[in-house]
Amino acid sequence: MMTNWSWLAIAVLPVMLFAMPDETQAASNMKIVSPDERELPAKDLAAMRKAAERGTTKDWVKFGNVLRDGRTREGRKLPRDEVEALKWYRRAAEKGDALGQLAIGTMLAAGRGAALDEVEALKWLIISSTSRINWGAQAAVERLKAKLTADEQATAERGAEQWMREHPRDPLNPLLE
Secondary structure, three states, rough: OOOOHHHHHHHOOOOOHHOHHHHHHHHHHHHOOOOOOEOOOOOHHHHHHHHHHHHOHHHHHHHHHHHHHHHHOOOEOOOHHHHHHHHHHHHHHOOOOOHHHHHHHHHHHHOOOOOOOOHHHHHHHHHHHOOOOOOOOOHHHHHHHOOHHHHHHHHHHHHHHHHHHHHHOOOOOOOHH
């Protein structure tokens, strides 16, 4: 009685034994690429950028995510660009988007897309944490505060307070409050 895998050995072994060296080399150089692993054409990236420009803060954050991750939501590859992603997050954050604010804070805290700036990161995380929907920003605030001096924390808190005075939240949009 054959096991579940013995049929494979019977079918494949003769092919492997008698394959020509050139065929074997060609087969080993082949790369199987699934449809979601294909690179995104430049024209599609340009179209995504135009759509984001016409969109809302939510669209700006989504486009920032695509640039940061180097993948579309469908898994299509594109060049990672954390510097550009940070610009899109900042654009959303400046309009009051809590996810954009959280994204800036986490990227600056890790030195991604810009030089490491934990004080500025804390400022944005504090701002994001004041949103009704803060997406874990408060936990990030506490983790980052543990790494900073009291003076650095005070500087970040003053910056957050000033920003929030200059940019009152929109009570009709939970992502912007």
